[in-house]
Amino acid sequence: xxxxxxSDKVSETGGGAKPPARDDTPAPAEAKxxxxxxxxxxxxxxxxxxxxxxxxxxVISKALKITGQLESTEDIQIDGMVDGDVRGVSVTVGGDxxxxxxxxxxxxxxxxxxxxxxxxxRVVLTSTAHMSGDVVHQNIKIEAGAFINGHCRxxxxxxxxxxxxxxxxxxxxxxxxxxxxxxxxx
Amino acid sequence: MSALSLSSLVKPxxxxxxxxxxxxxLGRALTVRGVLDTEGEIRVHGKVLGRINADCLVxxxxxxxxxxxxxxxxxxxxxxxxxxxxxxxxxxxxxxxxGRVFHHTLTMAKGARVEGRMPWRPLNYFETLEQLPExxx
Numbered sequence: 001x002x003x004x005x006x007s008d009k010v011s012e013t014g015g016g017a018k019p020p021a022r023d024d025t026p027a028p029a030e031a032k033x034x035x036x037x038x039x040x041x042x043x044x045x046x047x048x049x050x051x052x053x054x055x056x057x058x059v060i061s062k063a064l065k066i067t068g069q070l071e072s073t074e075d076i077q078i079d080g081m082v083d084g085d086v087r088g089v090s091v092t093v094g095g096d097x098x099x100x101x102x103x104x105x106x107x108x109x110x111x112x113x114x115x116x117x118x119x120x121x122r123v124v125l126t127s128t129a130h131m132s133g134d135v136v137h138q139n140i141k142i143e144a145g146a147f148i149n150g151h152c153r154x155x156x157x158x159x160x161x162x163x164x165x166x167x168x169x170x171x172x173x174x175x176x177x178x179x180x181x182x183x184x185x186x
Numbered sequence: 187m188s189a190l191s192l193s194s195l196v197k198p199x200x201x202x203x204x205x206x207x208x209x210x211x212l213g214r215a216l217t218v219r220g221v222l223d224t225e226g227e228i229r230v231h232g233k234v235l236g237r238i239n240a241d242c243l244v245x246x247x248x249x250x251x252x253x254x255x256x257x258x259x260x261x262x263x264x265x266x267x268x269x270x271x272x273x274x275x276x277x278x279x280x281x282x283x284x285g286r287v288f289h290h291t292l293t294m295a296k297g298a299r300v301e302g303r304m305p306w307r308p309l310n311y312f313e314t315l316e317q318l319p320e321x322x323x
Contacts, residue, residue, distance in 0.1 A: 058213035061226060068220010068236055074213055084220055 058088075062096045076105075078112075091120070095128050110146075121156055207241075214248060230264070243272075247280050256315065262298075273312055 064080035076088035091105040097112035108120040113130040127145035207226030216232035227242040230249040249264035260272040275289040279297030287304040
């Protein structure tokens with residue numbers, strides 16, 4: 001019991017002095033970091049503290065390889081390798097970038113290599129672009145020197161081409177009905 | 187682009203290369219499902235569902251990783267559901283970790299929340315990390 005009361009007293013007595021001490025603690029903690037790095041093992045600086053304002057653009061640097069999907073409701077800049085689909089609003093594929101998969105977006109600017117498909121409202125293939133596969137677009141700009149092996153279809157935002165066959169089916173149906181009618185008549 | 191050789195984790199970093207390699211930045215709105223593999227730095231502000239191999243990883247406030255992180259340096263300010271295998275681990279006060287933190291050196295700020303074990307491992311553990319059962323999937 002005495003321990004409890006004692007600790008309470010300590011906290012009470014220290015209570016008045018503590019608030020300023022708390023304000024001060026972050027600064028010493030930061031000041032101590034360099035000392036911590038001076039240890040023989042940590043020959044590297046610790047990762048820099050995260051910036052308060054995170055920019056909204058995602059950058060996949062050239063040293064990064066991603067196997068899987070990327071999805072963003074904002075812009076993506078890709079300079080590395082992606083093995084999978086990419087979905088973004090504005091997708092910029094840099095000159096060193098390689099993508100195997102489909103790139104979806106409102107705007108896709110390709111300077112690197114895509115092996116797969118591009119589906120975007122606006123597509124720009126720069127002179128260094130290497131595109132193997134189809135491009136589904138609404139607006140397209142192809143600079144001289146760009147490589148394309150595939151179809152360019154201005155079908156973006158339109159109903160799928162598979163939606164077209166149904167009108168043919170009713171056309172094929174009437175003969176059957178006629179047959180039925182013929183069969184039913186006698 | 188081979189997988190990060192973990193034996194290199196223990197060696198001093200190649201400063202020239204490290205400075206050449208630009209930082210990958212996964213924005214707040216970005217979700218990645220799959221494996222991220224780099225010899226450079228990654229900053230995660232968004233969501234990663236899968237494994238991360240990097241030299242240096244910063245999991246920022248608001249960032250979420252579900253999966254394992256293998257790196258030399260890891261700094262966590264965000265949420266992690268998975269394991270960390272790193273020589274140097276820094277947990278900021280806003281860190282929220284469920285899982286294990288395998289480390290050689292650890293810095294932890296007051297307020298960081300860790301649910302799970304934080305085992306210390308010797309240097310050679312990280313050299314042979316790929317052979318260890320804990321990293322097998």
